Amino acid sequence: CSASANKPVLTLFTKKPCPLCDEAKEVLEPYKKRFILQEVDITLPENSAWYDKYKYDIPVFHLNGKFLMKHQVDIEKFEDQLMKLELQN
Numbered sequence: 001c002s003a004s005a006n007k008p009v010l011t012l013f014t015k016k017p018c019p020l021c022d023e024a025k026e027v028l029e030p031y032k033k034r035f036i037l038q039e040v041d042i043t044l045p046e047n048s049a050w051y052d053k054y055k056y057d058i059p060v061f062h063l064n065g066k067f068l069m070k071h072q073v074d075i076e077k078f079e080d081q082l083m084k085l086e087l088q089n
Contacts, residue, residue: 006089008082010035010068013050013060015043020072021059027073034082035063 010028014021028037042051042058054060060070063081 008035008064008085009038011038011040011062011065013040013042013054013058013062015041015058018058024059024061024073027075028078031078031082034086 012021012024025037040047040050042054054070057070059072061068061073061078063078064085068081069077
């Protein structure tokens with residue numbers, strides 16, 4: 001089954017420590033089989049552009065490379081966008 005190849009990618013821009021990021025991951029836990037979580041540590045040198053952009057806003061989420069939400073999970077928005085992507089596949 002190649003379903004995982006078509007799973008949407010949820011990118012989480014984060015750093016350590018980030019209690020809000022941990023909280024967000026808990027909220028998303030029930031959905032984790034429906035997307036691939038990719039975490040980007042904005043404090044790493046190769047991610048400095050993201051650091052400059054998001055240092056005051058994490059957690060920031062992109063879904064399939066497009067900005068989705070920041071600060072906390074908007075579960076309705078997340079579910080809506082996730083379903084749209086699933087219907088496209």
